[in-house]
Amino acid sequence: MAEQSEVPDNIKRIRTRIVLESDIVKNTAATNFPNTYPGIDDSWRHEDFCRVPTMAIEHVFVFNNTSIIADEVLAHRLGLIPIYADPGKFDIKKPGDNATDANTLVFQLKISCEQKPDARPDETDPNKRFINASVYSGDLLWIPQGDQASRFTDDNAIRPVVEDILLAKLRPGQVIDLECHAIKGIAKEHAKWSPVATASYRLLPEITIKQEIVGDLADKFAACFAPGVVEVKKEKGVKRAKIVNPRRDTVSREVLRHKEFQDIVQLSRVRDHFIFNVESIGILPPEKLFMHSVEILVEKCVLLREALERKIEDSMQE
């Protein structure tokens, strides 16, 4: 097969040509991988999604919950909170293991709602009228166990990544009192351990103009694409459309709806240029996440190679 010989070549090239670009959006990163083989890219995506471990709340011990939200639902909501903790510094707690400071983080949520003494009686906004009318993820209190207090200080302090995730709403007299244990896990088991919101890639769009597009048609042509893809330049008083940045194209295929462009323009994709997009939920920065997933992939490959070698040895012996 022709492709088989190509793959190693590609991998060689990848090593040399990884470019990381940070996009404007916080916690996302887009990466260009020219000349790769789709299968490999997809494996990275898979690793990002389901193999990179994080910490998430798994056990919730409810002592008292008089809010309208049911215990299971509240526990489910707690589980989905991203916890800012470096998963590399924890062990995976296997079933039957005891909870230790090496594999478990403990949080406490103890909150009750009361009337605000200085609130106006005609106040309708519950947040102004009551204390703790809304419970947020920021109300979770980390209880350091063992030497955790010394291990995670300052910037590394264990906390929810985002402080304003609404967990429940309370009214005067209602109480939530619970303890939660966060453990390390992978997204294959439950989506709450996913380190990313999305990790995906697309192929680099390619727009070929077979014929020059000039005049008003050029403006119309430019309008068919996302801003920045096509530039209309005046050259010698003639407007001329020019493809500037096909990467920004969203591939809406809008041009093809117009008869005048149908034969002039060809939309395609560079089949081996991947634009990788990782949107982290904030526990690990996307760059790190990416490296992490590569490591896991490498590990897997090594494992596979070892297994293969052993298999070959076995068959040779026979």
Next chain:
Amino acid sequence: MTESKIPPTYEKQFTANQDEAFQALKQARYGGKGLSDPIKTVEDKWQLLPAFLKVKGLVKQHIDSFNYYINVDLKKIVRANERISSDVDPRFWLKFTDIRVGMPERPDQLDQNRIFTPHECRLRDLTYSAQIYVDIHYVRGNQRVQRKNVSIGRMPIMLRSSHCVLTGKSDAELAQMCECPLDPGGYFIVKGTEKVILIQEQLSKNRIIVEKGDKKAVQAYVTSSTHERKSKTYITAKNDVKNDKIYLKHNSISDDIPIVIVMKAMGVQSDKEIAQLISGGNQTFLNMFAPNIEECAQMKIFTQQQALDYIGSKVKVTRKIATVRRPMAEEALEILATVVLAHVPVENLDFRPKCIYIAIMIRRVLMAMANESLMDDRDYVGNKRLELAGSLLSLLFEDLFKKFNHDLKTNIDKVLKKPNRAQEFDVYNQLQCHGDHITSGFVRAISTGNWSLKRFKMERAGISHVLSRLSYISALGTMTRISSHFEKTRKISGPRALQPSQWGMLCPADTPEGEACGLVKNLALMTHITTDDEEEPLKRLAFILGVEDVSLFTGAELYRPNSYMVFLNGLMLGITRRPMKFVRDFRKLRRRGRISEFVSIYVNHHHAAVHIASDGGRVCRPLIIVDNMAPKVTNKYIQLLKQGKLGFSDFLKRGLVEYLDVNEENDSNIAIYEREIIPETTHLEIEPFTILGAVAGLIPYPHHNQSPRNTYQCAMGKQAIGAIAFNQFERIDTLLYLMVYPQQPLVKTKTIELIGYDKLPAGQNAIVAVMSYSGYDIEDALVLNKASIDRGFGRCQVMRKYVSVLKKYPNGTFDRLADPHQDRKYDILEADGIAGVGERIAPSQVYINKQTPTNLTTLVSNVDISANTYKNAPLFYKSPEPGYVDKVILTTTDSDQTLIKVLIRQTRVPELGDKFSSRHGQKGVCGIIVPQEDMPFTDQGICPDIIMNPHGFPSRMTVGKMIELLAAKAGILKGELQYGTAFSGSKVEDMSRILIENGFSYSGKDYVTSGITGEPLQAYIFFGPVYYQKLKHMVVDKMHARARGPRAVLTRQPTEGRSRDGGLRLGEMERDCLVGYGASMLLMERLMLSSDEFDVHVCENCGLLGHQGWCQHCRSSKYIVTMQMPYAAKLLFQELQSMNIVPRLVLEEY
């Protein structure tokens, strides 16, 4: 107000600067508009809808009907039965002077605060009812005594009616009472369950209907219904050898009477007069009718006396034997006066009106014989009346009140009969201890749904239904449901078919499938059902407007070409010679508000008649009046409406809008859109989407769907899990399905906003990819994203109520709660013997540790109650899935028993086999749950929540779903909700434009990469959000298998059904397969060995069954053999023997 303000200012301007004023007109553009610009149409006239729904509509008809009953009808009934006298003491009498119903009160007499809320009734299993008070005058000894506010029983109160504590309360006050502000009311709470009295559909009473009867003979019939009598009279044309002859048919006359004899018996003796009354000089009709007159002459009946004698001989006498027999002629006279056509009044034996009525009926028969198209259609909605809670309850009350009076009278007689009374007789004491027949009568009727009123020959079952609280929509659905009780099993299509006249009145989509298809209907959004209205003022008004009294005319004048007969509620008033002017004037007065807005008037040119109707039960709906090609409702009024300065009633009062019933609607020319107005147009539709009902109103773009799909969605929308009411967490229902994260649909409809579905939604907006994926999506199965499920998609809670009553027994003993035992099963009990709230309950754990006394018979004195022994009767949690104790309530019922309700909650995550549906009748089960990384993704990295197989589209033709996806996708890109309202809604073109603006393909199809291979898919995928409902059918409730298990006691065969851990039946058809295949041993195993195999001892000598090797018949054990047979067969033999049939077994070697 505004109208009067404008002219003076305008005038001032006009006089002051005349030139300037004209200047504006001379310009090409005036007020920013050119002369050739299109005339501005009334925008937002749909704003009338919320205004309408505030005062009428949806559930309001129930409430209006109940209010009419409780405030008006009740008094009428009492007035008709106001007097009770005694057969024993002629001086005694009692008179009810007034009746009224109080506010609902708690039945516990000792309570300080007796005002109570409907929610308390639901929780405590009470009846939401109020005292019925009467004022009485009566004789005590020699005095006349007056007493006020004497309670005679309790009346169930309809929620949100005039006597309900909830009416007129603000949302905050309702919340205080644990009541949902969106709950429509209109139902009753009886013994803790919510009951709806369904709307009943009937043929209209007291109207002539001409139809083809048996043997294709034309017949006209009237179902007369008055308070005194109900009867049905036919006038039939019987096929003779030569001519059709006309006869009168009635239940109380044994034979058909030639119609001329009837006329003669009623005093029209002259043949000429009869002929004239019927034909009115029309030669065709005269010729057709002539044989009847001939027949009468041949029978030698010429005078009234002869005719009465003839009829008298045929009358069925139902008189008691004791009374004196009257001459037959008198018998006939009475029947003709009071029973035949009972609703036509005969005063002082003046038969004239009845004669004319019969003549009209005959004429209608003749007309239908001459021209078949003049036959009436009994499926026509104008010929139907809808019976509501009010009229049904008033029948019930009339019956109960008459019974009450009768019982009271016999009681009084019993006391008065005694010669020496120690005390002076006071009927008040009798009233006080009279029992609770009225209360229990109401409760029984509403809770069982059986209206059996012997007095009115009424025997109906299934009148009331439990209000379905599966979802908010299902509750609304039961409130608007109409059931027609007749002909459910017959296979005729007529009544089931969609009737053109139900346009705007009954929803064309919302009907169940199967047996009741087309018979159970639903009201459309803007309908109202009328209540009875006074006839007398209308009669007077008609005469004022130029109607000439009937009794002044002979036949010749009756049918003159230009004269129209005027009918009021089916009874002839007289004649008008200018029908169009009469109708116009009449309508003008109605629009001015001089007569009730629900009185309808229309002209029937075929019958040359004007019909006025003021009776109850007609369906009607509001329409905008069009005058001179312009709708009367203009933007100005709509603006005022928006500002809240005008209400719907103001629109009615000002004559901008009026109600039309079906008959009048069909006499009008109604434009659907303003652009369609032509000179003949009389009315304009308020909004076309109001032809759909509340349930069908949820469907976005229903006008793009194949019609059965909308019908399917109507059935499924009621099964969707979502939010039920704002008080859903306060409720303790037998079964409650709640969605954890319900969302309002991205594509809304106007109806959704009007009924509040956006506040109590049942579904979630799922990102759907329409593509095939794996093999697990065939036959409508869906592929679900595991990560979506992990994040809460389709999560729902199921709460089930478990009840126990701590009974008090007549011997003084009572049930009690006991301490928990030291046993795992009793782990979750608290010290009071009831499970703790929040505890996880596993199958077969105890949630109430009840004990019952062993001694239930002998009386125990208070002293040794403590010495009483008890046996354990704990309540086990039987569901196979563990749950959590959500709520526990301890209270007392009205019979003072302690009631314990435990609510147990399960939270369920979607799993394989759970049922989902979009809003387009596209249901499917979850076929596979796929991890997110294996799901396909778009360029933006979006993974679908659901993958739907595209094969669902071609045969279903649910284009609406595709447009919904497109609109929803455009909606999220633009950050707003889109509308998919029927016959309008966001346009596809606009939606596509939004998609293009945001860099998507106009078609809604995206470039998608496979999550498995990492390669792009070969086709663009239709990708976007669609509103998906989770339906109540979940696998955990249905999953069932059994190897061995319980057996039925009688037959020893495995039990039936999942709830009894039953076996799976190898049915008759499966058996046929095995028989056909010849697998006899397999058959033997399935039907006997795995079922009810039994060893029997058979005597080969006599062939009877023996016992333990002994034949009792032969008194020998010599011939006994043992064999196996099904226990059921052995049982059959023994049962046959008990009936003196001897089955004998003849055995052979096998």
